[in-house]
Amino acid sequence: MMGDIWMTLLGVLVTTLLAFVTGMFYMGASRKITARVQNRVGPPIYQNFLDLIKLQAKDTAIHHGWMQLLGPAFLMVSAVGSLMFIPVLNKGLFFENFTADGDIIFLLYLMVFGSLGMALGAGQTGNPNSAIGVTRGLTQMVGFEIPWVMAIVALILQYHTTNIAEILEAQHRSGVWSMFANPYAFIAALLAAFGMFRYSPFDIVGAPAELASGPVSENGGKFLGTMMSSHAVFAFVKLVLYVDLFMGGADNLVELVIKTFGLYLIPLTYGMVNPRYRTEQAVRYFYGWPTLFGIIAILYAVFY
Amino acid sequence: MKKYVAVVLLLFFGYYLLLSFLQLDFGRADERMAVSKDYLHESVATNKVANVITSIVVNFRGFDTLGEVTVLFLASTALASILYRRNKPGVKVPKERILTSASHLLHIGAKVLFPISIVLGAYIFIHGHLTPGGGFQGGAVIATGVLLMILSYRKFHVNHNIVSWVESIAGIAFVAIGFTGLIFGTSFLENVFPVGTLNALMSGGAIPLIYIAVGFKVGAELIGLLDNILLNNKELKQ
C-alpha cells in the first residue's frame, strides 16, 4: 500500500519531468526553426532553460495582490493535472498515473482550467493589456474548441469509449490509427490545434508588438518562470494527447518524440508563412473549414 | 351614404318583421284567444266588473299596473333629478315660464274648460270599471286641464307640495290596497272587498278604489312632469 503511493509519486514526478524537459526543448526548437526560416541564426536550442534559470533567480519585488500570486498555480494545475490523465506511452510501457480515473471530456475541461485561472491572475495585475489579451484568448478558444470537440465526439462515437487509454487500445485492436480511420476528425483536430498552440497566425492573444505580450505582461521573475514551465508541460500534454488520440500512441519514448515533434512542426510551419489573424477572423476561420470537417467527421463516424 | 345604409337596413328589418306578422291574420284574434277567455269570463263572474279591460288592468294584471304607476313616478323623480339645479345662495331664480302670454280668448276659454276637464277626468276614473276609460285616462284628462292653464297663464303655479302629497298618498293607497289583499286574503292585490253587482257604480270591490288612486296619482304625476319641464328653463330663451 505504501509502495503504491511511492510508485504513484514517482510516476508523477518522472512524467512531469519528462514533459517539462521535452516541452522546453520543443519550445527551443521552435525558436530556432523560426529563426532559420526568417534567415536569422537564432538562439541555441537550450536557450529556454537558461531563460528559466534566469527568471527563477530573479527576485520579485512587487505583486498586485494574491490572485496574481495564485494565477500561475492554476496554470500549473491545468498542465500537470492533465498530464496525469494521459497515457504517455501505450499500455503497460510507462507509468499509468491516473489514466483510469479520468476521461477525455473531463480533460477538455481540465485543460481550460488553467487559462481561466491564469486570466484571473492577469486580471488582478490591473494592466489593461492583460485583460485585452485574455478576452482575445477566450474568444479564440470559443472558436477552436468547436472543431476540436467535434473531432473528439467523432472519436467517441467511433470507438464507443471516452477513456483515452481505451481509444488507444481500440486503435491497436483494429490496427488502424484513427488518423486514417477517421481522417476528417484528424483534420478538424489539427486545424483546431493551430488555435490551441497559439502560434501565428493565431497569436493575437499575446500579440507581442501590440499588447506587450498580453496576459503575461506585468509578470516577471517567479511568475513568468512558472508560466513558462507550465507552457512547456502543457505543450507536451497537448502533443501527447494528439498522438494518443490519432496516431495510435507510441511504444517507446523515441517513437513518441518523433511523432510529437512531427505533429509539433505542423502548426509551427503553418504559422511561419501566415500573417496574424484578428480575433474575429480567427473565430470565423475556425467556424469555416475546421467545423465543416468536424461535421463530416461526426457523420462519418456515425454512418461508417 | 349613411342614410342609404339606414334605409336598406330598415327595409330588411321591416321586411322580416312584416313576414312574421303576416302569418297572424288580422281580425282573427278570437281564434287565438286562450287566457283572454278566462278573463272575459272571470271578470263578470267573479269580479263583477263590466269593463273587462279595467278588470285585467287592475286586477288580473294589477301587478303590471303597479309597475306602470311606478314608471310614471320614476319618470317624475327622474325628471326632477335630471332638471334639478342647485340654486346659488342668494340668487333668486324667477319662477317664470318661457312661454309668452296667451291671447285673451285662451284666457277665458281656459278658465271655462279647466273645471270641466277636472270633473270629466274624475268622472272617467271613477267609472273606470263600467265604461271605457279609467285611472290613466282620467288622470291624463285632468293633467290636460292643468296644461291648458299653464299654457294660458304665465304666472300659473302648481303647488308642488300638494302635487307631491297627492302623488305619494295615491301611491301608498294603491300599495296599501294591495297589502290588504295579502293580509286578508292570500295574495298581494287580491280583490278582498265585496264585489257587489255587475254594472253598478259600487261594484268590483277594490278595482274602482285602485283606479281612483291611479287616477289621482297619474294626474298628479303628469302635472308634476309638465311643470318640471316647463318651469325654470330660462336658458331655452336664448
Added chain:
Amino acid sequence: MVISPIHYVAIPLLVAFLIPLVAKIGKNWARILPGLTLAYLNFVSVYLMTKVQETGIISESVGGWDAPVGINLVFSPLSGLLVSLITGIGFLVWLYSYQFKNVEKNESQKYFTLLLMLITGANGVILTGDIFNMFVFMEITAISAYALTAFYRHRNGAEAAFKYLLIGSLASTFMLLAIMLLYAQVGTLNMADIASKMDQVSSGMKVTIFILFLTGFGIEAEMFPLNGWAPDAYTEAPGPIGAVFASAVVKAGVYAMARVVFTLFGYGDSPVEILIIMGVITMAIAEFSAFRQEKLKRMLAYSSIGQMGLVIAAFGLGTKAGVFAALFIMVNHALIKSLLFLSGTYMVYHSKEKLIAELNGMAKELPVTAALFAFGALAIAGFPPFSGFWSKVYFLIAAADQKMVFLIIMVLLVTTVEVLYYFKVINRMYFHKPEMELEYRRPSTNALISMFVLTAVILWISFFPDTVMGYIDAAANDLVNRAGYINLVLNR
C-alpha cells in the same frame, strides 16, 4: 303577514311612495328609509333562501289569480340566488353612498329613491313569471338607470344617459315585438304557460321571436354589438351606481336572456350557438378595448362587459355544467366588480378626467382602498386562490366537456389581456411616483365597512367555495329543469 317574494317588490314601492312624505318630516329619513328597506329585504332573502332549499320553488300569485290567469312571482333557487345577491349588494351600495351624497342633501332623496327602484326593478325582472311583467320591470330598471346615469350635473351624464335611453328604447321595442308575436301565437303571457305551448309555434316564427328577444335582452346584458351604452353609462354614473349596474341591471338582463333560452324555448329548441359566438366576441372586443382605456371607470366598464360575454358564452354551452359556471361567474362578478367600483370611485374621487394615469402612487395616500382594489383585480382576473378562479375553472371544464377547445383557448387568451390591464393599474397605484400633488379623499367609515364586507364575502367564497356552490348548483338545476318549472308554476 307571511314573508313572501312579493315583499321584494311591494315594500320598496311602498317606501318609494313614502319617501316624498317622510322627506318633509326630516331630510335624513329619505336616506335612512331605503336602507332599512334593503336591510329588511336582505332578511327576507335569508328567510326565503332557507325555505326554498327545503321546499323547492316558491310560486306566488299576485292578485288572487293563479297562473296563467294572474301574474305570478317565482322564487326558485335561481331567482332567489340572484335576488339575494342583488339585494345584498344594493344594501352595501346604500351603505357606501350614505355619506357619499352628504354634500347634496336635497338630491339625496332622489338618489336613494332611484337606487331603491333600480334594485326593485332588477329584482322584479328576476322574480316575475310573466313575460310582459318582466318587460315592465325592465323598464322600471331602465328608467332608474337613465336617471342615475345623468345624476351628476358636472359630468357628461346626460349624454351617456341619452345614448343609454336611445338603445334602451330599442331594447324595449324589440322585447315588445317579441312578446306580441308570442302572445299572438299562444294567447298567454305566463312564461311557464308559453313554454308548455311552445310546440304550437312554427319554427320560423320561433327563430324570429328568439332573435327579437336576444336583441332586446342582449342590450341589457351588454352583448356585443349592442353594448354601446355601457361604457358611457358606467363612466358617467356616480361611482357606486356602476357597482349596481354591474351587479343588478346587467344581471337582470342576463337572467332574462337565460330564462328565455332555457325555459321559454328550451335549450334544444333555440339557436344557442349564437350565444357562444356572441359571448366570445363580446368578451374579446371588450377586453381588448379595456386594454387601451385611459379612464378607470371606463376600463372597469369594459371589463364588466367582458365578464358578461363569458357568462353569455357559458349559458350558450347549455349543459348543466355550463349554466353552473355561468351562475358562478355572475355571482363572483357581481361581488368583485362592485368592490372594484366602490374602491375605484374613491381613488378618482377628485379627479376631473378620472384617468388611470392620475392613480400614480395612489397607494401611498389611500393604502386600504388601493389594497382592496388590487385584491379585487386579482380576484376578477381569476388568480387563485381567489374566488374568480373557481368560476373560471368551472367554465373551462364545462367548455372542455363540450369539446370546445377553441373556446377555451380564446377565453384564456382574452383573460391574459385582462390580467395585463388590471396589473397596469396596480402598477401605477403602487409603483409609480405621482406626477403632481395628489388630491384624494379618504373613504368614510360606512364606505369602508361596505367594502370590507364585500371583501370578506369574496374571501369567504375564495376559501370556502363549497358553501355557495350548493346554492349555485340548485340554481343551475332549476334553470336546466324546464319541465319542473312548467309543472310547478302551472300546478300540474
Added chain:
Amino acid sequence: MNSLVIMLLIYFAGAILVYAANKFSAVLRDVIVVLAGLLPVALFFSIPAFEAFQFRIAGFDLFWDLGSLAYIFEALVVVVGAASLVYAISYMKGKKNLGYFYMNFFLSLGSMTGILMSQDLISFFIFWEIMTWSSYFIVVFNGYKTNKIGLTYIFFSALGAYAMLTAIVMINTQTGSTMWNDFFIAFAGMSSHYQLLISILFIFGFGVKAAMMPLHIWAADAYSHSPMAYTATFSGVLSKMGVYGLALVMIKLALVSNHFVFSQVIAWLGAVTAALATIYALIQKDIRKLLAYSSVAQLGYIITGIAVGTAMSFMAGIYLAVLHGLFKAALFMVAGAVEKQAGTTDMHKLRALIRKMPLTFITAMVAIIALAGIPPLGGFVGKWMLYESLIGSNHYFLVIVIFFSSTAAFLYAYRFLYGIFLGQEEEEFAHVKEAPLMMLIPMLFFTVLLIVTGTFPGIILGPVANAMNHGMGFRGVQWEMSVLTNVYGDSIHLSVISTIVVVVFIVFALFLILKGRKGTRYVTTKDIANSGEPVRPEDNYHFALDFYKPFERAMAPLYRFKMSEIYGNISDGLVSFFQFTRRLYSGNGQTYVYYVLLFIVILLVFSNQLINR
C-alpha cells in the same frame, strides 16, 4: 398534524405575520423572517417521511404528498429560501415596504412548497398561480422602471398558466379526475392528437417558467430587476418549478419514447436557449443582467437534459437544476452584496473590489467555477453527465451546441469576476467594505456546499437516483458517492481528481507565495508597466468597455436575431388592433343604434340557417 401542512402553514402564516409585524417593529419582523425561514429547514430535514394529506374543496379532491422527485426540489426550496431570507435581512435593510416584500417572499416560498406537494392538478395550478403573482409583486418591487418588465413577466406567466389550465380541464374531461397519477395512467389511452395537445400545452406552461427558448424574454429582465435577495430564490428555485413540471411531463408521459420528434424539439429548444442566452450574457454590462442571462442559459442545459430523457441525461438535468439553484443563488447574492456595498452593478463603473471584499470574491469565484463546469467543483459533474449522456444517446450535434454555449460561458464567467473584482483600482471604491456578516453567512454556506458537491456529488445524485427508480419509471439507476460512470462503462473518480487538483495547486501556490516572500511587496494596480510611463492618479486604464467586441464581431449574425423584436412587433400589432376595437365605440349614439340594427338584421337574414340547425 400533518407535517406537510405544517410546512405550508409556516410559510403562509409567516407571510401574514411578517406583514403585520412590520407595522410594529423592524426587529420583530426580522426575527419572524429568520424563524419562519429556518423552521421549515429544520422540519424538512428532521422528518424522515411525509404522510399524505387529502381534502375536498369546491368539488375537487386535493391531494398533497411529497413525491420523491419533489423531495429534491423541496430541499432546494427550503434551503435556498432560508438562505435568501437570512441574506435579505441585511440586504434589504433601509428599504421601504419590507412587510410587503417579505410577505410576497414567503408566499412564493409557500406556493412552491405547495406546487411540489400537489398530487392533483387543481392545487398544483392554484399554487402555481400564487407563485406567479407573488413573484410578480416582487419583480415590480423596485418601482417605476420595472413596470414594463413586470407586465412582460405576468403576461408570459399568465399565458403559460392558462395553457396549463386548458390542459388541466381537458384532462378532467378526458379522465374525469384531476389527479396527476390518474392522468399519467390515462394518458397512454388518449387519442394521439389529445396526447399531443395536452403535452404541448403543459410544456408551454412549464416552458415559460423554465425560460425555454421562445418564451424566455421575460426572464432576463425580471431576474435582474427584482431585489437580489429574492432573485437568488427566483432564479435559483422558482424557475426550477418549470423544470420540475417539465420533468414530470416529459418523463411520466413517456414523451421521450413515444413522441421522439417532440422530445427532440424540446431538447433543441433548450440547447438553442442555452447558446443564445450565453452570447447575450457576455455582452451585458450590468452584472445582474449577466447573471440573469446566464440563468436562462443554464436552464437551457437543464431542459435539454430532461428532454433527451435517458437515465443519465435526466439525472444530469435534475442534478444541474439543483446545482444551478445553489451557485446561482450564491452569485446573485454576490451581485447583491456588490450592489449594496459599492452602490452599483454596472461593470463599466465597478473596479477591483477584490481587496475590499475578499470573501465575496471567493464565493463568486467558487460559484463561477461551478457554473463554468470546471473540475473539481460540482458544476463539472452535471456538465460531464450531460455530455456523456448526449453523446451516448447519439445526440452528437446537440452536444456541440451545448458545448459551444458552455465554452462561451467561460467568457461571461471571466467577465463577471474581472468586471467586479479585478482590474485597476479606483478612488471611488476605496471606501467599500466587505459585506455584512448576515450576507456573508449564506454566501459562504453555498461556497462550502459547492465545493463538497464537487467531490461528493452523490449527496445530490442519491436522492435523484432514488426519485428516478421510485416514481419516475426508470429502472436500476445506479449512483456512487464520488464516481461517475458513462454508458460506455468508462468512469471518472472525482476524489482522485480533486486530490490531484488540490495537491498540485497547493504545491505551486506555496511555491509562488513563499519564494522570496520577504522581498515582495504589494503595490496598487495603478503601478503597472505601461511602456515606462506610470499611470497618473487621475487616469484609469481599466478595461471594461466593449469587453468582448471581437466576439460580438465574430458572432454578428447571431446577435442580429432578437426575439424581443419579434415580440415587440407582435405586441405593437396587437395594441393597434386593440385600439381599433376600442374605436368601435365611437361615442355616437346613432352609431350604436346602427350596430343594434345591423345585428338584428344579420340575424334575421340568417334566420333560415338558424332553423335548420
Added chain:
Amino acid sequence: MNIQDFINFLVYGTAIFLIIGGLYAVLTKKYLTKIVIGLSIMDAGINLLLIAIGYTYKGTAPIFSPAVEGKTVTMVDPVPQALVLTAIVIGFGVTAVALSLVIRLYRHHNTLCIDNIKNLKW
C-alpha cells in the same frame, strides 16, 4: 292575393312602416328633439301593432255593459288593450325622461345637434 292577405298587409304594413319610420329618424336625424320624436313614432307603431293583433272581426269592446247583456257577442281580445295601456304609459315615461335629458344637454352644450355632443368617446 285574397282580401285577407291584403288587409293583413295594409294593417301590419302601416304599423311596421311607423316603426321603421321612427327608427329612420332615430338613425339619421341630427337633432335630439327629432330623435325623440322618432322614438315616439316608433312607440306609436308598436302600440298600433299591439292593438291590431287583438282585433276580431265584428268584435265589440270588451265591456259587458247593459247594452250587451244577455246577447252573445264576439268581443275583441282585451289583453292587448290592457297591454297597450301599459305600453303607452311606459312610452310616455321614457319620452319624458328623454326630453328632460335633451333639456339638460341643451343647457350644457347650448346646442341640440348630436354631432356637437361628443364628449364621450371610446
